Amino acid sequence: MEKYCDQSLKGGADHAKQVHPSSVVTAPWVRMKCQFGCVGYGRGYCCPPDTPTPMETRAVLDSYQRAVLFHIKVPHMPEKEKHYRRFFRMLTDLEGEMFKDGFYKAFVMLAGPCRLCKTCGKLEQKPCNFRDRTRPSMEGCGIDVYQTARNNGFFIKTLSKREETNNEYCLMLVD
Template sequence: METLEVYCLSAIERGMDGAKVIDPRSIVTAEWVRMKCQFGCPGYGRRLCCPPHTPIPEVTRKVIDSYEKAILLHQRLDQGRKTKGFNEAIVRLEMEVFLDGYYKAWSMGSGPCRLCKECDIAGLCKHGYEARPSMEACGIDVFKTARDNGFPIEVIRSLEASRNVYGVILVE
């Protein structure tokens, strides 16, 4: 098995602006994050990768705590650019990590899943191999997690603004 820094280099080659091996204990979960989805996002309940279909923060914390390492991934998106390409790159990197022998590798991306134009929440996911929930959908405080690990992040003040987005791959 490769050292995890190899995957950080692979992430940069895939277009990420930053990648860092971190201690999973530095990933911050909080109940209020899920509330921001429920009472602030028009997509709440409309996708299988969004609350209430995603793990609650308490379950997310238990999952995170079952891993020894994580890779925090960062990309700066220019105005108007969606997270779909970023999330697809994370899933491809997760698969690379898995195929190298890290059988527990699992990732979370950023923002809503955009694999289907409209998600069939009454059925099974049509893209189960590629679909992943976002960090925030699982109750992760992305701002504190990014800042505590030395990455930049700020509140965007308009939808046209550039922004920093994050994803994580849990590895053991």
């Protein structure tokens, strides 16, 4: 796992740590925050209700023995979205590399809404343009990102101002 953690650090992650999937917390309230607090709910293939439920996510997590938690600090800046897209591309590339290296169950969960298209094809009943790149977010699958980060020794807090630096987390399921 060290090889992949090192690659992610070179690719923009601030931290990468091997964790046990049992340290990842799922909860029904997380999905409710998407449904009743996010304007993106139901507007993309990578958002609820098109993502696994917290219960389904727990079952998936329980079928793995290893995972890697990635942390990235994203400052408030004009090119913030470009920064996210570059980082997420690196992680999906890393997932592909891990698969080729024999980790056939490798699967990455990203952070926040999909940022690949300005408007998701779902809204026009069209298929996804980037099936090879789209991945659901941890929170969209019912993962309590705050508690999961804290369980693994990372810092995270809610933002009180839009201008603050985001501490974002992504999870690679490995095995």
